[in-house]
Amino acid sequence: MSANPFPPGFTPKSDFLRVLGERGYIHQCSDFEGLDAAACAGTLTAYIGFDATASSYHVGNLLVMMMLRRLQQAGGKPIVVMGGGTTKVGDPSGKDETRRLLTDADIAANIESLSHVFAKLLTFGEGPSDARMIDNDAWLSRFGYVEFLRKFGPHFTINRMLSFDSVKLRLDREQPLSFLEFNYMLMQAVDFLELNRRFGCSLQMGGSDQWGNIINGVELIRRIDQKSAFALTAPLIATASGAKMGKTAAGAVWLNADLLKPYDYWQFWRNTEDADVGRFLKLYTDLPLDEIARLEALAGAEINEAKKVLATEATALIHGREAAETAAGAARAAFEQGQLSSDLPTVEIARESLAGMSNTALMVAAGFAVSNGDARRQIAGGAFRIDGVKVTDANAAVAVSGSQAELRKGNSRKRLVIV
RNA sequence: GGGGGAAUGUCCCGAGUGGCAAAGGGGGCGGACUGUAAAUCCGCUGGCGUACGCCUUCGUAGGUUCGAGUCCUACUUCCCCCA
Numbered sequence: 001m002s003a004n005p006f007p008p009g010f011t012p013k014s015d016f017l018r019v020l021g022e023r024g025y026i027h028q029c030s031d032f033e034g035l036d037a038a039a040c041a042g043t044l045t046a047y048i049g050f051d052a053t054a055s056s057y058h059v060g061n062l063l064v065m066m067m068l069r070r071l072q073q074a075g076g077k078p079i080v081v082m083g084g085g086t087t088k089v090g091d092p093s094g095k096d097e098t099r100r101l102l103t104d105a106d107i108a109a110n111i112e113s114l115s116h117v118f119a120k121l122l123t124f125g126e127g128p129s130d131a132r133m134i135d136n137d138a139w140l141s142r143f144g145y146v147e148f149l150r151k152f153g154p155h156f157t158i159n160r161m162l163s164f165d166s167v168k169l170r171l172d173r174e175q176p177l178s179f180l181e182f183n184y185m186l187m188q189a190v191d192f193l194e195l196n197r198r199f200g201c202s203l204q205m206g207g208s209d210q211w212g213n214i215i216n217g218v219e220l221i222r223r224i225d226q227k228s229a230f231a232l233t234a235p236l237i238a239t240a241s242g243a244k245m246g247k248t249a250a251g252a253v254w255l256n257a258d259l260l261k262p263y264d265y266w267q268f269w270r271n272t273e274d275a276d277v278g279r280f281l282k283l284y285t286d287l288p289l290d291e292i293a294r295l296e297a298l299a300g301a302e303i304n305e306a307k308k309v310l311a312t313e314a315t316a317l318i319h320g321r322e323a324a325e326t327a328a329g330a331a332r333a334a335f336e337q338g339q340l341s342s343d344l345p346t347v348e349i350a351r352e353s354l355a356g357m358s359n360t361a362l363m364v365a366a367g368f369a370v371s372n373g374d375a376r377r378q379i380a381g382g383a384f385r386i387d388g389v390k391v392t393d394a395n396a397a398v399a400v401s402g403s404q405a406e407l408r409k410g411n412s413r414k415r416l417v418i419v
Numbered sequence: 420g421g422g423g424g425a426a427u428g429u430c431c432c433g434a435g436u437g438g439c440a441a442a443g444g445g446g447g448c449g450g451a452c453u454g455u456a457a458a459u460c461c462g463c464u465g466g467c468g469u470a471c472g473c474c475u476u477c478g479u480a481g482g483u484u485c486g487a488g489u490c491c492u493a494c495u496u497c498c499c500c501c502a
Contacts, residue, residue, distance in 0.1 A: 176495095176496055176497070240457080267455080271455060271456070272456075273457060274454095274457065275457075276456095277456095300454080301454040301456095303454080303456075304454060304455080307455085307456080331455085335455060371465090371466065372466085372467075372468085373465085373468095374448090374463095374464085377448095377449085377462095377464080378448080378449065380449095380462090380463085381448090381449045381450060381462065381463065382450060383448080383450075384449095394469090395469055409448095409449085410448080410449065410450090410455095411449095411453095411455060412455040413455095
C-alpha cells in the first residue's frame with residue numbers, strides 16, 4: 001500500500017480527493033482542507049494545461065490526463081487548456097535548453113492532432129460536469145505588451161521568479177534562459193486567473209514540475225480578485241528500477257495510434273515490472289481497488305495475468321476496447337501458442353524487392369534497426385530471428401519462401417512480414 | 420568596462436599531452452538466465468561499404484600545421500574575480 005499522501009490528521013471528505021489519494025495521484029497540494037471543502041460544496045471545476053509542442057502525447061503525459069478523468073468520475077468539471085498561446089513562448093520547466101520556436105501553423109496542426117485523445121478519456125459537452133477544451137491563445141494573444149506588463153507585472157517579483165526550480169535548473173546548468181521563456185510563468189498564472197473568472201475554475205493540477213507555475217496562478221487570483229484557488233500536483237512516475245516513464249528503445253510511448261500501434265502500446269504495459277503492476281493498475285485503469293488488490297497479490301509467474309489485465313485495460317482507455325482485445329489476442333497467439341497472427345503489426349514488402357533483399361535491409365525495413373550498421377551489429381549479437389530461426393549472416397538474402405513470416409527482435413518484439 | 424575560466428560523441432554526465440571515431444560512467448539495445456518481469460554476468464552503442472577503406476563529428480566562423488578536440492584570431496552563450 002502506498003504511503004498516505006495527506007498531512008497528519010487530515011481525511012478527505014470529498015470523493016474526488018479520497019480517490020486521488022487512494023490511487024496514488026497526489027504529490028503536493030496548496031491547501032488540502034480548503035480544496036476538500038470546495039469539492040464537497042458543489043461542482044468542482046479544475047483545469048490542466050497541455051503543451052502543443054508535438055503532434056502526440058506520450059504515456060508521460062497520461063497521468064495528469066487521468067486526474068481529469070477521475071475528477072469527472074467524481075462529478076467535477078474538467079477543463080483541458082490547449083496551450084496554443086503558451087506554446088508560442090515555451091515552458092522552460094524540465095527542459096535544459098531552449099526549444100526552437102514553433103510557427104503558428106505548426107501549433108495549429110499539433111492541436112488538431114492532440115485533441116483526439118481527450119475525447120477518449122473525458123466526456124465533452126455543455127452539461128454541468130461535461131468537459132471543455134479551450135485554447136489559451138484566445139486571451140493571451142489579445143494583450144498588448146504594455147497592457148500586460150502593467151496589469152500583471154506588479155504582482156511578480158524577479159527575486160521570487162528566480163527562486164523557481166524551472167529557472168534554477170537552467171541557471172545551475174549554465175544554460176541560457178531567454179527572456180521570452182522567463183515570461184512563461186506569468187502567462188500560465190494569467191491562464192488560471194482567466195479560467196477562474198470565466199468558469200469559476202478553482203483548481204489547477206499538473207505534474208510536480210508545474211508546482212511553481214501553478215502556485216503563481218493561485219497567488220495572482222488571490223491578489224487581483226481576492227479569491228482562493230488551489231494547486232494540486234501529481235508525483236513524477238518512474239518504474240520501480242528508476243527509469244522515467246514511457247521511454248523505450250523505439251522512443252517515446254506515444255498515445256496516437258499513427259505513431260505507436262495499439263499492439264505495441266499493449267506490449268508496453270505488458271512488460272511492466274512486477275513491482276509496478278499494482279501502482280499502475282490504480283493510476284492507469286478504472287478497475288476497482290479490491291480487484292486491483294487481488295491482481296497485485298498474485299505471486300511469481302502468476303503476476304503475468306495481472307500484467308495482461310493492465311495492458312488490456314490501459315489500451316482500451318486510449319485505443320478502445322476492440323483494439324485492446326485484438327492486441328491481447330495477437331500477443332496470446334504469438335507468445336503463448338507460438339502461432340502467426342495476422343493481428344501483429346505488419347511490414348509489407350513486394351515479392352520483387354524481397355528477391356535480392358539482405359537480412360540487414362529487412363531488419364531496417366521492419367523498424368528493428370535505425371541503420372544498416374545497427375542492423376549488422378544486432379545480427380552479430382544474435383538479435384534477429386525469422387520464423388524462430390536465428391539470422392546469422394547479415395549479407396545473405398532473406399530466407400522467406402511463403403507469403404508471410406514472423407520477424408522477431410530480441411525476446412519480445414515481433415512483426416509480421418507479408419510478401 | 421578590465422581580468423580569468425568553461426562549452427566534447429546531438430539521451431545525460433564526463434576524461435582528453437598536436438596523430439582521435441576520441442577514456443570512463445549512467446541510460447539504451449542485444450546475448451545468457453527467466454515468467455514477454457526484476458536482479459546478475461557478457462557484448463554493442465556516428466554514417467556508408469562484403470572488405471584493405473571512405474565520409475561526418477568535440478559551441479560558431481576563419482587561420483597555423485603533413486596532420487587540430489587539442490595551438491592562434493573573431494564571434495555566441497555561461498561561470499568566477501576586479502571596477
